[in-house]
Amino acid sequence: MDTPMDLRFTAAHEAFRAEARSWLADHVPPPRSLPSLDTAEGFEAHRAWEQTMFEDRWSVVSWPEAFGGRGVGILEWLIFEEEYWRAEAPLRVSQNGVFLLAPTMFEFGTPSQQERYLPAMASARQIWCQGWSEPDAGSDLAGIRSRAVRAPGDDGWLLTGQKTWASRGAFAEWCFGLFRTDPEAERHRGLTYFLVDMSTPGVTVRPIPQIDGETGFAELFFEEVFVPDDQVLGGVGQGWSVAMATAGSERGLSLRSPARYSEAAGRLVALYGDKLAEDPVRASRTADAVAQAWMDAEAYRLNTLWTATRVLGGGSVGPEASANKIHWSETDLAIHRAALALLGPEAEWHGDGVDAPWLDGYLFALAGPIYAGTNEIQRNVVAERMLGLPRA
């Protein structure tokens, strides 16, 4: 059959939206009322919120019911995200697990691994962090030096090395990481994807204070940390291809839903409206940038629906994920730059009662072109894999 284009959501979709909206209306804590998830107290408060969602099956809507989801599709997930951001609900403390590890585990995990980890992830009993980057392996991820050697009992591996930039790393119970299991093999080869219980002896965590003073990420030190064989994801030596699946999610569909930017763009337009009354000269001078930022968010929304339809039709996301990452990171910057331009001198007022969501948001947005693979690396990917330009 030959489906015509239709950008309307179905009645079933709208019913799902209504259900999500009313649940969120009843349960979402007041905006920004939870302490920062980068504090011990805030981490637990956010965990509690995830558990509340889990109890009513809202924490992982697109997962099979067996694992605590509702078994709905990607469109429903996008609808849920729209409602979630509209409700100004808390940041997802379990995002590394739910948005990055889970898609990979559905693809590469054994049934027993899925049963063991997914429900605990969905209920936030286990919160995950990502152990990929190393001090000398950032953009050059294949330069990973942390290694794993067979344990004496030959029933697992001993992990040794240092990982860094692990968001939530200060408090997470579990870590998914890349380690070199074959020192002989060349760069991308010889890597293995491990699932590590952070309470295992030999694991040390050092929080890293960020530019804004918060401890957003952490360094993880591994000293002969024992990991049993059944905590290898996707097979020994397969680490790179398994990791690239996660990276695809990170840059592609699952990490950054359009709702996040649509919501911010909406606030930007509202701010513009306010300034238009207060300071019309400044506002009109910023009009073009405000419009562009809103359009960038709108283009991201449409592109996501376009991609989602392709994926539902059996298509896959390749190097477009890199184009996607460049676009959402630049959109986030465009939105916050325009907001700061509207605020003018007020922009620098910060903290101590002065609520500065735009400045905080700008600082976070500045990291966008860096994490999940720098935009320089993504542009190389687009040029080489979409346009066929030769590698250097």
Next chain:
Amino acid sequence: MDTPMDLRFTAAHEAFRAEARSWLADHVPPPRSLPSLDTAEGFEAHRAWEQTMFEDRWSVVSWPEAFGGRGVGILEWLIFEEEYWRAEAPLRVSQNGVFLLAPTMFEFGTPSQQERYLPAMASARQIWCQGWSEPDAGSDLAGIRSRAVRAPGDDGWLLTGQKTWASRGAFAEWCFGLFRTDPEAERHRGLTYFLVDMSTPGVTVRPIPQIDGETGFAELFFEEVFVPDDQVLGGVGQGWSVAMATAGSERGLSLRSPARYSEAAGRLVALYGDKLAEDPVRASRTADAVAQAWMDAEAYRLNTLWTATRVLGGGSVGPEASANKIHWSETDLAIHRAALALLGPEAEWHGDGVDAPWLDGYLFALAGPIYAGTNEIQRNVVAERMLGLPRA
């Protein structure tokens, strides 16, 4: 003595300006009244204008009187340029000779070469073109393949090869070009800088029609063209260092005087003023770009005065010439982009009575980041020579 900063021109400078202004007022033909200098007729009309300037010693003011100049300094030259552009005087058909070759000849030419070529250049009896780029040696100038071998009589050289992108090449009497005299030597080495009489047997010229249909530049074919030894500039095998001096002039002080951009920026502000009356919405939307373009021209003017003072104090222009080239080429684009934005749909109306100086200027400006060494190459120079970043 310790001279304090003073941005005023002296009384003597102002007297010089007044003299130049009144002479130009009496002699400059009506703006855009001469046929295009890329037509045979226009070429001669522009030559005649250069001769008129020469007769009253205005064609090369900064040269020694012996060669037809006034022996004045760089500041007077900048003042003359300001008046020249303010008067909307014709483009300089002898620009390649006067602005590019001459500074090199003053530095590297023998007294007899200077006597032989400079007066003829000043009076436009001999008009020069540049024979550097080759079909396979553009950004990579050191990749030049055109070669020169000793002539049988051992009294000169036989030049063979192909040059391209020679502005004025279609009609010029003389050419300054780079040829490989030592096929063994590596890239930059083994090049020699030749002065070639275009009427010598073996020289063929093929004009290249430009994007706008005009023949702005030409391909030059050399087949065993005899060039006597006294037409080598700066010594056999010294071609690269001699050429870099010319390139320095091209990117640095002498090719693009600030007056050119100040004049265009002034016209831009006037256009903005007109549109502000006609179409205030469009005008105000373009205001920021208009202001930026004007400021870019102003920054170029101030930077040139800054550099000129340094040069007068015995300083030299190094990699700053590359920064300079990036700035003037981007300034030219910024000015013309802003103008086209003000014109809106009118921008595409062209030719046939419709005077379209802004569209023509935009097309020319688009070439700015390409000629005289692409801006990509210039950024490499800035990064490597000003910031000490390692070569790839």
Next chain:
Amino acid sequence: MHFAFSEQQTEFRDAVRQVLAKECTTGHLRAAFEHPEARGPRWSTLTELGVVPLTVPEAQGGLGLGLVDLVLVLEEAGQVALPEPLLETTALVAPLLAGLDAGAGTGSLEALAAGRVAAAVAPTSAAQAPVPGADGADLLVLATGTEADGNLELHLVDAASTTVDPVSSLDPTRRLGIPRWTPTPATRVASGPAAARAMAVTADRAATATAAELLGLTGRMITMTAEYARERQQFGKPIGSFQAVKHLLAGAQVRLEFARPVVYGAAWALDNGTRDSSRAASVAKAYASDAATEAARVSLQVHGAIGYTWECDLQLFLKRAWALAEAWGSAADHRARVLDSLVTGS
């Protein structure tokens, strides 16, 4: 929610692509630059293919289809910089005529569906503004008066009965012209609110259709340039292996990727008359204009001096891209419209 074209639509696009690959080569384009004409042999081919009559009601011999069906074809037209006025005739004038009361446009629609008419429509009622495609057109839709003064009128004018003063464009195939005409009761086909509505809808359709052609032009410029960057050697390797060149082209490609769904979505919104269809059309034109302008800049920069020559095919696409980026409202014009609609919530 199904944001994709139907197989039928993509198959039709492929068929048109095949034909244009043969009948609209850069050789044909250069010929059109020399002697621009409104209806060459290609016009008949496109008529037989069903492209020209696509939006004409079936009653008048057309296919009665919409912008969603047309948008991929317009993208192909952009890919080859089609010189014929498909946009004006099929995307704008046909639907406009079809919407007139009392079948005022019936006769013209039949001629149009039969490929006997190349049409043009004035973006404004300003008498001195050149009309794209007017020079050489058979049928002109022109306006007088203004909405503000309440005396806006639309007129259907037989080009044979008027003179059109040509205004040359950087791209001669644009065939700009200023019609010298006198409105008569006989030529009037709409007035007052009906005329205003027709012009507003036409402007939105024009923004979206022009955006679609710009997508095609952008894709073509990027492809040509990537190909050149793979072949052109400097410093002993293809210039496409230099990161500066890669990043110029990657930036242009990302803009194109994100402009596409925006344009397709606008076409759907207009066909379905959604509340925000005007805004969607403006987002589409702004996005596609910027994508094309950036691709043009990048293409010229990567080609270097060769791209600046008449013999390099790039110029054929640069000129159309520059012209269409400004036509029917520039990116900045449309951004202003977008913000206005967001603030007033209209």
Next chain:
Amino acid sequence: MHFAFSEQQTEFRDAVRQVLAKECTTGHLRAAFEHPEARGPRWSTLTELGVVPLTVPEAQGGLGLGLVDLVLVLEEAGQVALPEPLLETTALVAPLLAGLDAGAGTGSLEALAAGRVAAAVAPTSAAQAPVPGADGADLLVLATGTEADGNLELHLVDAASTTVDPVSSLDPTRRLGIPRWTPTPATRVASGPAAARAMAVTADRAATATAAELLGLTGRMITMTAEYARERQQFGKPIGSFQAVKHLLAGAQVRLEFARPVVYGAAWALDNGTRDSSRAASVAKAYASDAATEAARVSLQVHGAIGYTWECDLQLFLKRAWALAEAWGSAADHRARVLDSLVTGS
């Protein structure tokens, strides 16, 4: 025409540079971030050196020099992100006090020249707008009323006699504060046109002086980042050898190169009261703000995640750069002023 600094000026700059290299290391800066104070030991050093009293008339124990003499010193202050209010005290308040009638400022000037005073000045008379450096300052120049209403007044307020509510900035050393004060006849030092003139001149001096600090900050960020790019290895070579990194830094360097003469020229124009000095000040601030904002973006991008950490010194300079780019008018604010003056020919 001699567009260069005198040897005396560059020698003074070098002397200040040497002292600051020792007394304002990033270690000192981090301490200042923890406990921002208006006048630490550095203030005495800068006073003895003649930096603080530079613009105070000789009659009140100063050197009676101008902005051209100060601008290179302010650039050095930017290079080290000097936490003390040199800009407010020496570049703004001292000349403002020196310009008052009837020696209203004499006593304060003597105290200021002796290094006993850290001053702050309100950019506007808006009661709720935080004043940079007000928190912990000894002397405040505050305004009431507006020029439009003809009731503008300048007041010289002893901080000891008022409370200042701190407003924290991203950069704690900015010491923003909202003074809670009541104007009295005793505190009034200027009113009407005289007050308006003083505030206008102060705004121009502030734009230029802030631009000078931004030049220093920009230079420092670029140097730090180039150094990091030479050392940091990825893919088996320094990241500084990648063209993408080179071009990011080269772009920032070109902006800095062209911002310098613009700022120096503005300082000269203000010292000499040329007709276009206000415009020159706006060009300077716009250029320097954009150069700094771009250098900040590039520096963070090239440093990558490490630049995003508290332990990396880059953050100390990023925060000051972001704050000063907006202070005393953003780039866009000043571009608007420039165009306005060009069009009205003022």
